[in-house]
Amino acid sequence: MLADATGRGIAETGTTTYRPPYVPVPIAAFGAGSQGMGFAPRRLTTSDAAARARGAVMIETGLWYRPAYFPQPGETHWRQSCDREVAMVRGHVGVCDVSTLGKIDVQGPDAAAFLDFVYAGTMSTLKVGRVRYGLMLREDGFVMDDGTAARLGERHFVITTTTAAAGQVMRHLDWVQQGLCPDMDVRFVSVTEQWAQFAVTGPMAQALLAGLIDAPLDGADWPFMACGAVTVGGIAGRLFRISFSGEAGYEIAVPARYGAALYRELVARAEAAGGGAYGLEALNVMRIEKGFITHAEIHGRVTAADVGMGRMVAAGKDCVGKVMAARPGLTEDRQVLVGLRPVGVVRQVIAGAHLFPADGPVSPETDLGYITSAAYSPTLGTMLALGFVRGGRERLGQTLRMIDHMRGIEAICEVTDPVAYDPDGGRMRG
Amino acid sequence: MVELTASAPFDAGMERTIGAVTLRAAETGPVTALMPYAGQERALSAALERAHGLEFPAAGRMTSAGQARCLWSGLDQAMLIGVEPDPALADHAAVVAQSDGWAALTLTGDAVADVLARLVPVDLRPAAFEQGASIRSELGHMMVILARTGPQQVTVMGFRSMAGTLLHELENAMTALAARPKG
Structure with a gap:
């Protein structure tokens, strides 16, 4: 085929080097015992049934299934649904299940120092009750993932990862602690499965949540990038004032057993306020409008400076990837x-x-x-x-x-x- | 005030018998990850003993006392199951709630090891995986914790989001095994 395409003979083009397997392997052999849906696990959020009941068109993100958009009667094309959902969030309020993002509980005397080392930015200066955006670099200096670190106590953080890189980040943290920082006294465990988390976003998000949580939700007490404990119907949860859409937004987390109930409640209240559920398509549009990056941008071949975050690599401390990010070819x-x-x-x-x-x-x-x-x-x-x-x-x-x-x-x-x-x-x- | 109702990963009382194995939804009660800080494992074990009557398990082991169980689940990590953790444990370890993150099942019967042999790359026959053994491994493509909880019983804990796949994989293996001619 190559000879044909280049107009040369087979001898001139050369043949490929033989290497194993010498005999063709049936694709079925790679599938092993996996049949049908058993080929890969299906990860379902606690809001899955409610989203499907609303006619959500689901899309796979990693092993997770997430709503892409929620078609309404009369909408025949995804763009109609997506445009409506964007306008709904920007104009009123929208609800989106964000439980699929990786959540890692980090604790210990050296928790802050450890996060300073794995994040390009500084996390040790973060006040308790505050959230900070962070970029993680690979050892070779390229960006690995981004997310947030929320400080719940002096020695207690919860960090988030993207949905796609949750496993990779967990593996990376294990390696850094065991291989690079064995003397640091820090412990961490994934809590992705423990918490159901929902973004409540839009100009009416505060009013919606204020009517739901068991204490007043005062803008002064909950400024942008605040976090803390709240209760919802007597259930202990967590509230984060963060936004991936560029609107005033919150993320509220409750133990997963209450996820289905909270999602129904949030969507019902949003609909009563002229809003409703939104999916990944609308989320993607809004983050592009805001210039927020995802793994489409941090695809493994970009540095922090490439994505306009060069200054986020803190000057006063070392971090994984800092030295290699200064290599010739990565800076100019x-x-x-x-x-x-x-x-x-x-x-x-x-x-x-x-x-x-x-x-x-x-x-x-x-x-x-x-x-x-x-x-x-x-x-x-x-x-x-x-x-x-x-x-x-x-x-x-x-x-x-x-x-x-x-x-x-x-x-x-x-x-x-x-x-x-x-x-x-x-x-x-x- | 809003009232949030809880939902479980499996229907309460779910029970299926296929061939010589019975699969049941297991109610674990509270699940808590215990991760002793540097040099604190013995102190944590002593605190566990005082509060709950069981020790921190060695690698690959499970300890138990009454309703409480402690299953080894990785380097410097075990899951305390069946009791609310005593606050004193936090003096020696990172203590993290995991009750809602796991979906647990028990498999009971003569052929439990044969069913799991189709899915788990660990020898789970009673001679190799005796009472008090606990291991973290794969089941199909999923990460699980497995513990022997009876002479003919193994408890399987998987991630809540994958509960459907876990059930599907186990039922498939049970069905396939039951279809084989005896002898």
Whole structure:
């Protein structure tokens, strides 16, 4: 086939080196005893039955099943549902099950020092009752995962990971503690399964939760990035004032046995306030509008500086990956995270498409970068994308040529700040 | 005030007998991860003894006293089951609630080891996995804790979110084993 494609003979092209298995292995052998759904475990959230009862279209994220969107009568295309859900969250209030994010309970005399070492940022200065965003680097200096660290006590933290990297982060922490920091007195265990956690997001989120939890929910006592214990119907839970959508938002956690009941209650109250349940599609649109990264961006080949978080690697301390992140080649002439929006005749931007100068030849040599995430923003009435471009922020305002070679689509787009919506964050901080 | 009702990973009283094995939903009561701090394992064990009448288990072991059980579940980690943990334990160990994270089942009968042999890469025959043994291993593609809780009984604990798959895998193995000709 290669000879055919390159117009050379088989002898010229050469044959592949033989290596085991010499005899074809039936695919069934790789499947072993697994049959049907037994091929991979199904992880279901406590809100699964309620979401399906509402007609949610489910999507697999890792082993988990999560609602992608909740079609309403009359909606025939996912975009209709998604656009409605985005407007609902931005205008009223939405509820989303976020239990699938990894949650790790970290305790011990050296808990803060340990987190300082595994996170690029500093966690030891975090006050009790506060949450901080954190970036974890791999040993080779590239970004591994992002999440939050909430300080519940002097020696007690709960950190979150992305859904996809929960297992990888747990394995990494085990390795760092046992291999790199055996003298640190710290213990941790996954509590992902223990807690059902729901995002309650939007301008009416505070009013909704204030009517639900057993104590007043005063904005002054619960500023942006606060966390603490609350009770819901007498059940001990936790409240985090964090947001992945750019709206004023909270995440409320209760022991998993109460997850199904709390989800029903939250959605019923949201619907009464003109809101309702939202799914991953709407979540994705909102985070693209806000320029928040996911594993589409932190795909394993980007540094903290590439995603605009170079300053988050604290200067005054060491951390996993810090030395290797300073290697030649990782610090200069990098492709850097930017926002993109179409400004030409073709109003489309596509994840996976590459970016070239507006004029001039299109070749691997003139390739400036690529798009990692794209979505239609109903809030701003345009398609938006996040991507990595050589020269990054120096190109703000420039126009580039986007080419999707696979689909044969071209568009002219403008390089923008990654944050397209509410750049000052006023809505989120409330 | 809102009232939140609890739901269990398995229907209460769920029981299935296929061939020579009976599978039942197990009510564990409270489950708590105990992780002794550096050099604190003996002190934790003493505190456990005082409060609950059992010791901190050695690797691969389970200790028990009345309703309380303590199952080894990994390096510097065991699960205390069946009792609310005494607050004094926190002086020596990280104490983390896990009651809602686990779905537990018991398998009882002559062929328990044969069923589990199809799913778990550990020798669970009574001679190798005797009373008081507890191990963390895989069942299919899932992480589980297994403990021998009777001469013909093994308790299986899996993640709550995967309870459906756990049940499905076990029933499949029980059905397949029961279909084999005797002899």
